[in-house]
Amino acid sequence: MSWLNSVRNVLPFRAKVETSEHLWHKCKGCDRMVFVKEWAENGHVCPLCDHHDRIGPAERFRQHFDEGSWQIIPAPKVTEDPLRFRDSKRYTDRLKAARADTHEQDALVNARGTIEGHAAVIGVQDFAFMGGSMGLAVGEAFVRGVENAIAASCPYIIFTASGGARMQEGILSLMQMPRSTVAIDLLRDAGLPYLVVLTDPTSGGVMAAYAMLGDIQLAEPKATLAFTGRRVIESTIREKLPDDFQTSEYYLEHGLIDMVVHRHALKAKLATVIGYLTEERQAA
Template sequence: MSWINRVRNAIPFIAKRQESADTLWHKCSSCGQMIFTREWEENLSVCPKCDHHGRIGPKARFDQLLDQGFTVLPTPTVREDPLKFRDSKKYTDRIKAARAATGDTDALINARGAIDGKPVVLGVQNFAYMGGSMGMAVGAAFIQGVEAAIESRAPYVIFTAAGGARMQEGILSLMQMPRATVAIRKLHAAGLPYIVVLTDPTTGGVTASYAMLGDIQIAEPNALIGFAGQRVIENTIREKLPEGFQRAEYLLAHGMIDMVVHRRDLKTTLAQVVSYLAPAQAA
């Protein structure tokens, strides 16, 4: 240890090295505003200047929405790297890196709990885990969430955030789309609601399946929601598309979703929706 580090550690009022600009400050990805990390977290990861909703993972969602005492469900075990896939890196190495970066086993995590006293099973996709991509583990976790909701006689609420199917798993990834659709039908057959909250971004095969099958479709402000990218669509149809046509507010204006809700109001809104759709379970 160098002498300057010994002096720094010995003097309590000098900030430790780990309290660097990277940990003390957060830069808004929309407006570029520098915000104290504590202020950013206390504001639910929403920029106080431009109101941009930052991307957050399962732990933050559970803490923000669920009453104390919720239980995180164990991630289902599936076969990893079934195709022995490799591009610039081995798929297994990408999985290890994603787990180290997020602390999650895969991109969809479920928890059983309550929102303002109303029982729910809550699933959250984590875009930080390989773009929230839908592979076999995500499909298994979605089915787990539905089965837990049926067992608990509670609605299944899912927060989507994904770049689409996980191409490292090929057709096995795409097969999760019909599997999720069948699971939703089982939930409806049990007389239970399915509530979707679309967050930034929700795209690809996730949008083409369970993300757009909710009894109620809610979105966070300015969330990117679509199937293919704007440039791909424009090159295909040879037409210029409206600015922001894949944003939550545009979809609301054109009837594709039911409401756009600020993050600070999400817990109250979800509690109300659960009361309306599942009054017996919420009582």
Template sequence: MSWLNRVRNSLGFGAEKSSTEKDLWIKCPNCQEMLFVSDYEENLHVCPKCGHHGRIDADTRLSLLLDEGFELLPIPEVTEDPLKFKDSKKYTDRLKAARAKSPHADAFVTGSGTINGKAAVVGVQDFSFMGGSMGMAVGEAFCQGAQKALDRKCAFIVVTASGGARMQEGILGLMQMPRATIMTRRLKAAGLPYIVLLTDPTSGGVMAAYAMLGDIHIAEPGATLAFTGRRVIEETIRQKLPDDFQTSEYYSKHGMVDMIVPRKELKERLATVLDFLQPADEAA
């Protein structure tokens, strides 16, 4: 090591620069604009230049949608690694790594409270936890949230963000699709609203199941919504797909999404929807 590098290291120049860049700036993945982290977070993780809606974690999402004082439901305990699965890593090691970066034990977090005074249970998938993948814990948490809504006689709102079923749990992960479907039917039979908020990205088995079973489907602008990949579809039908294919805007244009709502307006819009779908005397 040269004397110049030794001096730089002793003074901490390199560490200070790296820390400053990391803490103060973030690059928008859509327009590549460099943004102050403080401005980005104050704007609810939405780029002020191009309107790109960044991904947010479950706790941030719940705090944006629910009134203060909501109850956080415990994530249900399930059998871990039932298939003793191993690819390049053991499934148990992947779970440990994901939990080390998250305050929660799995990818689906549920809050029970109110939205502008209207009773609601909100379940949120966190894409940062193993891509929001749907395994037994996610399925059980979904069912728990739906049951809480049934008990409270209020709406169940699910915010989706997932790459699909969790491959490390195989058929047990896929079985969460019919389990969740049954709970949505129970909500319907009870006359309770089931509302889906589609966020970036929602795909695979989640898109094929409870993400598309809502009474009302709301999406954030520019979200990627897909069952399977664009390339696979193009090779199958041998046609070039539109540039906006598999986006919120495309789904809205073709009747699969009821409304596209910017993040800043979501809480008010959900409160308005609940006013229509959930009379005051039915809320608990």
């Protein structure tokens, strides 16, 4: 018998206890530990440094719709793996893994409900689903969300969070940029507001398309907002960029967005904006 086995037989080692919940969350903003319960009750915002963590569709809907007022709009059916793409893994396998992890069909989920009594359709991109990348399913879901808003005569609000176009769908992914632009034009032809809430991170083809076409552009604090990466720009212009470059605050300072709103105040702000933009229609 080895020395290690003899020690194991003598010392009262306890079996590892597995728990379904973690007690602590390490903040990505300040690297400090906070209670998961406290962090979650604070809207997934760090109570120590105010860092806004990424959240998915279910939590967004819960935070911004009136309680019990919202329902999910079914995800549209699209052709999966139209290019039969494969890199280190098959695209179909990547989709299966993302669906298992997020329990969502794809990276954009829509729901309709009320925000402080104002009817609205909200679309939320989930960065946890393949980086919130834009493919056929996201483009079709965006159009479906706009169509539902037009049918309900209410605003469409999109919460963006994306790394950009989905490379596994090639040119078909890039085609969603003009498709979403046409959908926004239809919404405006109907006299309905299109509101964008930029969240961390929003970049690439999404940033170059529907993420910057809102009637009102809002953003969460310190969100990374970019078309292309910082290193690419610095190597191209051969200059050092400001530390706050490609953040919500930088965009606000340079007039690219209208306001930066803390997550705790976002529901009330959206309700106020909707009230202003739809007052004439409601009066009629």
